[in-house]
Amino acid sequence: MAKRNIIIAGNWKMNKTPFEARCLAYEIAEKTEGAACKVVLCVPFVDLFQVKEAIAGSGVCLGAQNVHWAESGAFTGEISADMLVACDVEYVVIGHSERRQYFGETDATVNARTKAALAKGLKVILCVGETREERELDETQAVIERQIRLGLADLSEQDMENVVIAYEPVWAIGTGLTATAEQAQEVCAYIRTLLAELYTPDVADATTIQYGGSMNAKNARELLSMPDIDGGLIGGASLKPADFLVIVAAGSAEATKA
Numbered sequence: 417m418a419k420r421n422i423i424i425a426g427n428w429k430m431n432k433t434p435f436e437a438r439c440l441a442y443e444i445a446e447k448t449e450g451a452a453c454k455v456v457l458c459v460p461f462v463d464l465f466q467v468k469e470a471i472a473g474s475g476v477c478l479g480a481q482n483v484h485w486a487e488s489g490a491f492t493g494e495i496s497a498d499m500l501v502a503c504d505v506e507y508v509v510i511g512h513s514e515r516r517q518y519f520g521e522t523d524a525t526v527n528a529r530t531k532a533a534l535a536k537g538l539k540v541i542l543c544v545g546e547t548r549e550e551r552e553l554d555e556t557q558a559v560i561e562r563q564i565r566l567g568l569a570d571l572s573e574q575d576m577e578n579v580v581i582a583y584e585p586v587w588a589i590g591t592g593l594t595a596t597a598e599q600a601q602e603v604c605a606y607i608r609t610l611l612a613e614l615y616t617p618d619v620a621d622a623t624t625i626q627y628g629g630s631m632n633a634k635n636a637r638e639l640l641s642m643p644d645i646d647g648g649l650i651g652g653a654s655l656k657p658a659d660f661l662v663i664v665a666a667g668s669a670e671a672t673k674a
């Protein structure tokens with residue numbers, strides 16, 4: 417089986433001014449030197465330039481938190497894939513539940529953004545996850561299946577080489593309520609089954625599937641040790657260097673396992 421990339425990504429959300437971002441990114445870059453897993457920092461647009469400079473020459477990758485599907489034009493407040501590429505962005509988070517919940521993001525817009533990003537050579541971290549209500553109604557699998565099928569619609573096997581899936585149960589994001597390692601593993605394994613159905617078992621085997629939702633220095637090791645969890649998308653704890661470094665260390669330990 418192809419060994420999957422373990423990716424620990426910080427999602428800074430709407431936090432850090434450019435100066436603060438530069439300091440935080442510099443510290444993370446310095447202290448994650450030699451990490452065996454991939455480290456990605458998904459930062460606000462206005463911080464991209466400062467963070468790019470702070471991580472230059474380190475192994476840390478630059479990420480953004482959204483991208484528009486159009487090439488350019490009258491889309492006030494939006495950012496195009498070309499603009500991100502010009503800032504040396506490598507990864508972009510698409511379909512985060514906060515975008516779905518507060519900014520009208522739908523599976524169709526998630527798909528449009530994903531296609532535009534991939535067409536320009538960006539790597540996509542595509543977020544999926546059920547709400548608490550959906551889980552209680554036993555709709556988790558149906559919701560995940562819909563988000564995966566529609567989010568990945570029209571993507572080729574080759575496109576999938578540049579797609580990371582992040583399973584983020586909405587009820588666990590920023591709430592301090594983490595899915596148990598078993599709950600997270602169950603859904604990540606289900607996502608892998610879906611990918612095998614939609615593409616091939618090889619594509620499913622090669623795709624990095626992250627867990628996100630209150631991952632922290634205490635629970636990271638257990639979550640990351642699950643067979644179908646290949647990394648984390650980390651919000652709150654990614655803003656605390658000491659905690660983030662513990663999570664990166666746990667990711668590195670997984671990446672070096674035989």
Ligand code: PGA
Pocket residue numbers: 427584588589590591592628629630631649650651652653
């Ligand atoms: P959290 O956020 O780690 O603060 O729960 C995760 C995310 O929203 O990506």
